[in-house]
Amino acid sequence: METPLNKDYNATNLTQNIEIELLIEAIYKRYGYDFRNYNKAHLKRRILFRTAALGLNSISELQHKVLHENDFFDLILKDFSINVTEMFRDxxxxxxxxxxxxxxxxxxxxxxxxxxxxxxxxxxxxxxxxxxxxxxxxxxxxxxxxxxxxxxxxxxxxxxxxxxxxxxxxxxxxxxxxxxxxxxxxxxxxxxxxxxxxxxxxxxxxxxxxxxxxxxxxxxxxxxxxxxxxxxxxxxxxxxxxxxxxxxxxxxxxxxxxxxxxxxxxxxxxxxxxxxxxxxxxxx
Amino acid sequence: MDFEAVVIGSSAGGLKALKTIILGLDKTFSIPIIVVQHMSPHSDSFMSRYFNQLSHLQVKEADEREPVRPSHMYLAPPNYHLLVEEDKTLSLSVEEKVNYARPSIDVLFESAAFAWGSRLIGIVLTGANNDGATGLKKITQAGGLAIIQSPETAEVPIMPISAIDNCPDAIVLKLEDIPLFLNKL
Known part of the structure; x- marks a missing residue:
């Protein structure tokens, strides 16, 4: 079913996937942290969450901040880290x-x-x-x-x-x-x-x-x-x-x-x- | 239309509701089903063993990096989020709870919408919170089909009501009609 709504969605999704790949590459080249072989669904979730939380219009805007604002990468690194753990888990x-x-x-x-x-x-x-x-x-x-x-x-x-x-x-x-x-x-x-x-x-x-x-x-x-x-x-x-x-x-x-x-x-x-x-x- | 996957979210009362759906499916039904049922982090794998005995589908707890296959039903393991990668494999995460839940229905639905777009069916069943409402909306935005258990047939109606509020276009069905609907696809 290719409704107009769905077509827009597919285009946005494709663009976002390209932007995520570019962001991951930028982080690797700029900061040396290599997320290129991480599962994508989790990273995408974290990136979209951060983009929305900051009120940014696109992941490209997020990438701009990562590359140009000195302390901003700390926040992204925190998003990509698994900070959720518990004592005596399992x-x-x-x-x-x-x-x-x-x-x-x-x-x-x-x-x-x-x-x-x-x-x-x-x-x-x-x-x-x-x-x-x-x-x-x-x-x-x-x-x-x-x-x-x-x-x-x-x-x-x-x-x-x-x-x-x-x-x-x-x-x-x-x-x-x-x-x-x-x-x-x-x-x-x-x-x-x-x-x-x-x-x-x-x-x-x-x-x-x-x-x-x-x-x-x-x-x-x-x-x-x-x-x-x-x-x-x-x-x-x-x-x-x-x-x-x-x-x-x-x-x-x-x-x-x-x-x-x-x-x-x-x-x-x-x-x-x-x-x-x-x-x-x-x-x- | 060819649907490639069904995702189901259920919470309080979900075990019974899921059982009704499983028993109502035709033996020829083979579209993969992926389920998040809220449960205690210390649960064992009772549910997958139980459903596997009841169903013609191969029912199992999801493993990381596992490809989604026809005639299979995958359950989110306790204390892990379950996600679908865009290459249609499953992945797990221990990130923070979403809607006070891990596994969270929204996390599964959102990633499944990215993976399957309009070829996905999302179903929200009985439950006592709001999990699933946001994810179901994402499924409809991707062109997928949203189904909600009618609140009057739900053991706990809060989750269906919240999903209906968020997705007014969703198809609302009595519990026993959901498998019949799926059989006709």
């Missing part, structure tokens, strides 16, 4: 790590864990708490990385809205937490601040999975709900990076809807828990 994942994986990591004299795409840090504090309770914290080094420096700044501070604590506490308990969740933070007006000592062994660092390479040999890589934004080529590139970063016998944890099955490295891993998407790199 409690079963954490419970499985406690039962199946941490006992094996305990056999190492020291343990390095890479939390890739740690965003605003909720996952970092969840891991610090879990590892502390499992008696591993003193010999563990956590590398918490993200491509967005502003998210990392939030992560470093460890301050979150008090409104989220009810959900986090429920998640913590379902994750087989061993203490009272309130032991780990101090409430202050509308916020909670997580205890300083939880980040004692955490290094926060900027790292871009798309453009940066291996930076350390680690015993476990956790990267949850990041691969879902990437196309197949980029997914392959990133899981190869994880495989190269892991010691033999090291562990990889992905998001509940992510999978090594159709990637290039599937032969290099065995499945520890298929539901929770926990894998182990083969010894040989």
């Amino acid at each position: 409690p079963g994942f954490y419970a499985t790590l406690r039962r199946e994986v941490l006992p094996m990591l305990r056999t190492y004299p020291y343990v390095k864990i890479w939390l890739a795409g740690c965003s605003t840090g909720e996952e970092v504090y969840s891991f610090a708490i879990m590892i502390k309770e499992e008696g591993l914290y003193e010999r563990t080094q956590i590398y918490a990385t993200d491509f967005n420096p502003i998210s990392l700044e939030t992560a470093r501070k460890g301050i979150y809205p008090i409104s989220r604590i009810k959900d986090y506490t429920a998640n913590y308990q379902m994750s087989e937490g061993k203490q009272s969740f309130s032991d780990y933070y101090v409430a202050h007006y509308e916020s909670v601040i997580f205890n300083q000592d939880l980040r004692k062994n955490v290094v926060f660092a900027e790292h871009n999975l798309v453009t940066d390479s291996v930076f350390a040999e680690v015993h476990m890589v956790i990267c949850r709900n990041v691969l879902i934004y990437f196309n197949k080529d980029l997914q392959n590139k990133v899981v190869r990076l994880f495989s190269e970063s892991l010691v033999k016998g090291g562990f990889l944890g992905l998001g509940s809807k992510e999978n090594l099955m159709f990637t290039d490295v599937v032969e290099q891993f065995t499945v520890v828990d298929g539901k929770e998407k926990i894998y182990k790199k083969k010894i040989i």
Whole structure:
């Protein structure tokens, strides 16, 4: 049905797709952040949201601001980052790590864990708490990385809205937490601040999975709900990076809807828990 | 006209309404169906297993990067938004809730409208919020077909009423008539 209305819509849609491609290219050339292999539907949503929120007439106007206004790109980078995460998201994942994986990591004299795409840090504090309770914290080094420096700044501070604590506490308990969740933070007006000592062994660092390479040999890589934004080529590139970063016998944890099955490295891993998407790199 | 996909959004009372639609479809119906049903973030995959037993369609939870295929029905996984890419594959996102919901109906409908334009049917069913109204409008703007469950046949009429307000041109049908309408396509 080619109604006049529909014809206009199709033309607008085509123009927007061209503008999005140009914007992504402009961001890459100007700032070095490479979103060219990201899934388009999500990016389009974020870009159209920002264009509408600013009252701009077109994505081209947005591109003009990205290229010509110095601080404006920070806002776009925030739009493209996944800032939404929660503490102990998918409690079963954490419970499985406690039962199946941490006992094996305990056999190492020291343990390095890479939390890739740690965003605003909720996952970092969840891991610090879990590892502390499992008696591993003193010999563990956590590398918490993200491509967005502003998210990392939030992560470093460890301050979150008090409104989220009810959900986090429920998640913590379902994750087989061993203490009272309130032991780990101090409430202050509308916020909670997580205890300083939880980040004692955490290094926060900027790292871009798309453009940066291996930076350390680690015993476990956790990267949850990041691969879902990437196309197949980029997914392959990133899981190869994880495989190269892991010691033999090291562990990889992905998001509940992510999978090594159709990637290039599937032969290099065995499945520890298929539901929770926990894998182990083969010894040989 | 050749429709290439059906997207359905449902919330409170949705399980029963979806069941009525599934059981009412002819065995020859093969247009892919993609569903967002609001649910708790900790739900298991009960719904897809249950519907799969009832239906001639292959019913499954959507996987990321999965191509949309005929004779399949895809359900949004709990705690993820479900989107359609313009190459007609599915993708997932954990971005913030939309209309207090993740998965959100608007997110699915809007991306599906981009992907299929006028070859898409959007259906809003029973529910207690406004999710779906904006997305259904986007589907009609793209030339697609909008169907809304009549409020008097909805377990909770708020979502259909809100969709009717936003899309006055939509076809309003009794729940049991929706599968009959789809069978005639």
